[in-house]
Amino acid sequence: MPSISDLFVSLEYGPAPENAGVAETWLDAHARRFGHFIDGARDAAEDAETFEVYRPSTGEVIARVAQGDDDVVDRAVAAARAALPEWEALGAAGRADLLYALSRGIQRRARLFATLESLDNGKPIRESRDLDVPLVARHFYHHAGWAQLRDQTHPGRQGVGVVGQIIPWNFPLLMLAWKVAPALAAGSTVVLKPAEYTPLTALLFAELCEEVGLPPGVFNLVNGDGRTGAAIVAHDDVDKIAFTGSTEVGRELRRVTAGSGKRLSLELGGKSPFVVFEDADLDAVVEGVVDAIWFNQGQVCCAGSRILVQEGVEDRLLEKLRARMETLRVGDPLDKAVDLGAIVDRVQLERIESMVAGGAREGATVWTPSSTMPDTGWFHPPTICTDVDPGSPLWTEEIFGPVVVMRSFRTPSEAVELANDTRYGLAASIWTENLNVALDIAPQVKAGTVWVNCTNLFDAASGFGGYRESGFGREGGEEGFEEYLARPNHGTDQPFGPERDARPAEETPDAASAGAADSAGGGLDRTVKLYVGGRQSRPDAEYLLRVRSLDGDPIGEVPRGTRKDIRNAVEAARKAQGGWASRTAHNRAQILYYLAENLSQRESEIADRLARWSGDGDASRAEVAAARRTLFTYAAWADKWDGRVHATPFRNVTLAMREPIGVAGLFAPRAAPFLGLAATLAPLLALGNTVVAVPSSVNPLPAADWIQLFETSDIPAGVVNIVTGVRDDLAPTLADHDDVDALWCFGTREEGAEIERRSTGNLKRTWCALGAGRDWLGVHSDAEEFLREATQIKNIWVPYGA
Numbered sequence: 001m002p003s004i005s006d007l008f009v010s011l012e013y014g015p016a017p018e019n020a021g022v023a024e025t026w027l028d029a030h031a032r033r034f035g036h037f038i039d040g041a042r043d044a045a046e047d048a049e050t051f052e053v054y055r056p057s058t059g060e061v062i063a064r065v066a067q068g069d070d071d072v073v074d075r076a077v078a079a080a081r082a083a084l085p086e087w088e089a090l091g092a093a094g095r096a097d098l099l100y101a102l103s104r105g106i107q108r109r110a111r112l113f114a115t116l117e118s119l120d121n122g123k124p125i126r127e128s129r130d131l132d133v134p135l136v137a138r139h140f141y142h143h144a145g146w147a148q149l150r151d152q153t154h155p156g157r158q159g160v161g162v163v164g165q166i167i168p169w170n171f172p173l174l175m176l177a178w179k180v181a182p183a184l185a186a187g188s189t190v191v192l193k194p195a196e197y198t199p200l201t202a203l204l205f206a207e208l209c210e211e212v213g214l215p216p217g218v219f220n221l222v223n224g225d226g227r228t229g230a231a232i233v234a235h236d237d238v239d240k241i242a243f244t245g246s247t248e249v250g251r252e253l254r255r256v257t258a259g260s261g262k263r264l265s266l267e268l269g270g271k272s273p274f275v276v277f278e279d280a281d282l283d284a285v286v287e288g289v290v291d292a293i294w295f296n297q298g299q300v301c302c303a304g305s306r307i308l309v310q311e312g313v314e315d316r317l318l319e320k321l322r323a324r325m326e327t328l329r330v331g332d333p334l335d336k337a338v339d340l341g342a343i344v345d346r347v348q349l350e351r352i353e354s355m356v357a358g359g360a361r362e363g364a365t366v367w368t369p370s371s372t373m374p375d376t377g378w379f380h381p382p383t384i385c386t387d388v389d390p391g392s393p394l395w396t397e398e399i400f401g402p403v404v405v406m407r408s409f410r411t412p413s414e415a416v417e418l419a420n421d422t423r424y425g426l427a428a429s430i431w432t433e434n435l436n437v438a439l440d441i442a443p444q445v446k447a448g449t450v451w452v453n454c455t456n457l458f459d460a461a462s463g464f465g466g467y468r469e470s471g472f473g474r475e476g477g478e479e480g481f482e483e484y485l486a487r488p489n490h491g492t493d494q495p496f497g498p499e500r501d502a503r504p505a506e507e508t509p510d511a512a513s514a515g516a517a518d519s520a521g522g523g524l525d526r527t528v529k530l531y532v533g534g535r536q537s538r539p540d541a542e543y544l545l546r547v548r549s550l551d552g553d554p555i556g557e558v559p560r561g562t563r564k565d566i567r568n569a570v571e572a573a574r575k576a577q578g579g580w581a582s583r584t585a586h587n588r589a590q591i592l593y594y595l596a597e598n599l600s601q602r603e604s605e606i607a608d609r610l611a612r613w614s615g616d617g618d619a620s621r622a623e624v625a626a627a628r629r630t631l632f633t634y635a636a637w638a639d640k641w642d643g644r645v646h647a648t649p650f651r652n653v654t655l656a657m658r659e660p661i662g663v664a665g666l667f668a669p670r671a672a673p674f675l676g677l678a679a680t681l682a683p684l685l686a687l688g689n690t691v692v693a694v695p696s697s698v699n700p701l702p703a704a705d706w707i708q709l710f711e712t713s714d715i716p717a718g719v720v721n722i723v724t725g726v727r728d729d730l731a732p733t734l735a736d737h738d739d740v741d742a743l744w745c746f747g748t749r750e751e752g753a754e755i756e757r758r759s760t761g762n763l764k765r766t767w768c769a770l771g772a773g774r775d776w777l778g779v780h781s782d783a784e785e786f787l788r789e790a791t792q793i794k795n796i797w798v799p800y801g802a
């Protein structure tokens, strides 16, 4: 028997098991067999095909759950659709009351929720009890607030409609809360599918919905595997899909929903950097690593799974980490004294083991502590890998297990380069005692969340979501709430008024050379060149398109740009991107104001030219004047579309920064050929994006005026690039291009579908706005929609206080 003083030295302690009884009793009360929850009623699962649900810490089957098929999904969607009017009619305060009741209900049943979660998922009870469940309650509280305020904060906006939500197994209840709370708060109704490994807490939540009196059909739960998820995604009567899961499935969802008009948000995987500078408090760093990669056995989308450490402290950090790892306890998730629980399923465990073994074969040094592992169930020891080949999947791929890889860097710029050397962009953690360094690095890291001297902090008031292949859309905060509100429908992009008869520019019969284009002869009064990298240039192939007036007379020619022209333009835009984004908003505004000033001096001349096409002098003058006002509008917005500081309940500031998306491709509207280009370019430019723009396909000639204006303004080379041509030629190259971060297409449904389908490579953010119902002449009234689409939000968490 050790003495008390021995214990103070060894810090030995025994097990502290939580009683599983409360969860076992609940399971027994349901005979351990569950169906779905549709239209306020629980389906008996008696005749249904079922799948088994396991307890990962023992490997035993603890329940059977029905596999939803197409009919079940149909019923659930129909119930959600039918519930919408009543849910909206209930009013803001009525919905808020119910969300509040849900949060109170979760708190009342916190112990059952936490125990059931740990039983089902294998996560330590300490985490489900102290983190998952409290955050779930917090989410419903926070969104009870959004429900209450919707009509004041977002006047005129209603819920997006029926939302299909598909969630993963790593935070089963928390992911449910992240999805369901904002949807209900906005006035939408839900069909949710939990992950097949972990459906139990969602079933308990469905009971709570009954208990608090949520109107039938507002929340529907359909169980099943990927096939059930696919049926929800494909369903014609679903207005939005919200998905959290792997990048692979996210990509498939982007492809399947392309052109359907369904809104889509994707919260996908990550390989997040954990950057340690020499001056960091290494003891705090060690605890940070514990939270970053051994929290929830590393099955965390934003796990700090790549440690980048500055050379001078690499050995010391490794030594300290190994010492700390020796003290981590792996064991029964219901033991309150355990640090790491079980891996969710045998399949996942085998996947982790095979990735580690693969890395070891490639020469990585794999280190695990000497502590013993449980004999039964699916456990993996905390693991640190060094000497990992940067090309190895162990370094590049998401492992989704308690395995961290580590390598060193020398300078801050090398740290940024390594941090961004990944296709993902979900989160990052930066450790340094020098706030200047932290706040210099944070904006440079491409990630939706950056934690300074902390990690894995979450809150309902702060948005969470990815850059790049970690997906798009946010959950939490105003930005997450907005995802569930309907947007105005602007109809399809058909030219309006007399423009309805406009013919797309067509190839000239004699495939004229670009040389001919220089001499604006033959009755043609206008020729355009491409504009790439700040210079007017000839197209790669010397084909021209002839532009006709609305009366059918030929009035000019433009080059028919090629794939190569697009690639050159993207390269120029990428080169200019960093410099443009890092200019001050004031400076970008000045440049747009100056452009508008230059335009004002040439308005009548430009309007006359435009009138040759449209035959309508008044309309042309109005269009050019509106273009000037549009430039002023977005110049005005440049330094006002700023971020905010979220009120998260920690001792820190959470800075929500609006950042440009990067290099944007743009298919300008057909209608209003002069104004349309300005109205879509200006918001992108004002907020720091660089652009490859394809002008109106019916009249690309005004691009020539814009190019002249750009040349006489202070817009740096490469910030705007213009390639004229046939959309069908150019769209695939822009949509396929992995160095294009966003793509806006004001076009037809078919064009939008093609772009969305092709954007899956790097999961670029697309905005296929079907646009001519839009009032281009007064476009600045819906400026917010453009500003939102032109930016993405990064949340930077900075702790303060001792």
Ligand code: NAD
Residues within 6 Å of the ligand: 166, 167, 168, 169, 170, 171, 193, 194, 195, 196, 224, 225, 226, 227, 228, 229, 230, 231, 233, 244, 245, 246, 247, 249, 250, 252, 266, 267, 268, 269, 270, 300, 301, 302, 398, 400, 426, 465, 466, 470
């Ligand atoms: P997964 O993509 O295999 O499954 C996620 C969900 O999608 C499950 O419910 C599954 O049944 C369903 N699904 C599978 N195929 C489908 C299809 N074709 N159509 C529709 N639904 C389908 O992912 P997983 O293994 O359950 O979860 C782990 C992944 O989730 C990791 O990549 C992790 O990074 C990610 N994740 C991301 C976040 C985030 O917020 N970004 C949060 C948690 C987890």
